[in-house]
Amino acid sequence: MKDILVAAYDGSAASRRAVDFAIRQAGLIDASVVIAHVLEWSPYSFLTPQEIAERHKRRAEELARAQNALIDPLLKELGDAGVPVSAEVRYGHVAETICQIAKEARAGQVFVGRTGESRLAQRLFGSVAVTLAQISPVACTIVP
């Protein structure tokens, strides 16, 4: 069975570098790549009654937008990279959900970009790369 690598992708330049790096590595070891795109979501966030009534509709729209605007163009671009690529779009806590996707896919490694925020910003807002480095169940490569 082929090795599987998971690359986190949110449309940013940093995440694109992570995807490209994962593709190159996959090419070297004959692995396949799963692109993971996570829509930040907490089941404990507050919604107004109106938002609750419209949530199912909004969710469908958000998923469609992520698929059409981010994932499909990326998969198209990566089509001739010579590496099998698939994608997973999910809701949840970003770092935890990427770990979950890696676990379910039995991936050997996770790739994530870093945006290079200042220390202060990282301390205040946290960072997906740092959280993944701490909680990833498999090897985690942080791509600068």
Next chain:
Amino acid sequence: MQHSFGSRALSRALALAFALCAAAPAWAQVETLDDTINRIFADSTGWFVSLIFSNFPGTSFPWIVGWLVVAATVFTLYFGFIQFRVLGHSIALVRGDYSDPRDAGEVSHFQALATALSGTVGLGNIAGVAVAVGIGGPGATFWMILAGLLGMASKFTECTLGVKYRNEYEDGTVSGGPMYYLTKGFAERGVPGGRVLAVLFSIFCIFGAFGGGNMFQANQAHQQLAGVFGDYPGWITGVVFAFIVFIVIVGGIKSIARVTEKVVPFMAILYVGTALVIIGMNIGNIGWAFTQIFRGAFTDMGIAGGAVGALIQGFKRAAFSNEAGVGSAAIAHSAVRTKEPVTEGFVSLLEPFIDTVVICTMTALVIIFTGQLVIDPETGRYVVDQGGHIVTATGATGVGLTSAAFASAFSWFPYLLVVAVVLFAFSTMISWSYYGLKAWTYLFGEGKQQELIFKILFCLFVIVGAAANLGPVIDFSDAAIFAMAVVNIIGLYVLMPIVKREVNGYLSRLRSGEIRKFT
């Protein structure tokens, strides 16, 4: 036919609201106009208010409170004390233990509960309880807790039905609530009259939304603010509130609502936490306090009406605070994403528990523990004034009594209480704007234009409520909220066998392991 009736009624309602609103700033100063409006309103609706709030013959017990408590007792017995049997499972559902991770991004049980709670936790928990204990004595606390526990069964019944019979539209949005289960549920059981009850419910719900869910809240928020900043015209508070409500419900600026709603649970936790600290500081009184509560609940402690007076006040407060049986929560809970309607019923029964058994009880205990109620040292009975109120240590009543009780331990607390009351009022208004809207669209049809008309009317009534001291208008809208319960509970009696079938089916699958935790 419905459309032409709708258009006529809409234009009349709009004209009335504009007239009321244009006159609102003037009411603040011109007494005569205010009085005229009061008189006209009292003359035309007084019979309705008297009917809803009238007492059982020969007693001072409002029949509507009896209606709510009897229904809660019937549902408790009919479902075999469901509120106690499934409490652990309810908490597991709220924690998301049974939620499919693939459904992430949909409305969670926690979110539905938090939103519904923000509509019920409000001034009643702070001021209403003080009134109940101030008249009914410590014994009222016992009856309030009992009624809160029974109310959990009513809430469970209505919210299960709310999800089961909601309308799901092609675009993925949902509308639910008593008007839908009254229509569809009655038709399913072959019982006539569902449509009539649904229309009546919707009319009462719209009046309730404009009144208790809007004008009363704006009015009370202004009273609180005026208490801090000194007296100033109410229409100023009204315009500011109306503007904020407008940009949330019409402009779709959810961030303001989110900020408020994030602060509301925090406030509630801070309120309960402070209450616990104060109880802790006076822990030496615990034996005495609980003796007062139990003695007051069953014996005559000198209060108006004796033990029965305590029962009336306690039941009344619980019923008015947690809205169990009123049907409003069924509208809020019906939008949750679940394949099992009964799970939302299980979650919703936590609402009266948190609202009444926890928050209301805290207010009552702080008032009792800090010794606000004056006892005659010779007789051991409470000292009661001519108006039937127990004399308090500071002379304060209502929200002032709660404030004084908390201030006896923390002098800064009254300021926090003002912020809490204003925020609770705002979140209650946002919730009721939605309940009213759903009733409105049920009557006049779904559509952007119908929704906009309702929302603009709602904002105009905010100004009216804050600007004017419209006693009869407020009385009428309170009566409308409880009239909702008359209609809703008739429906719940008819439809409770359907809920029973749902519960039995779900619980047997839970026991057999067919329904399992995901985590």
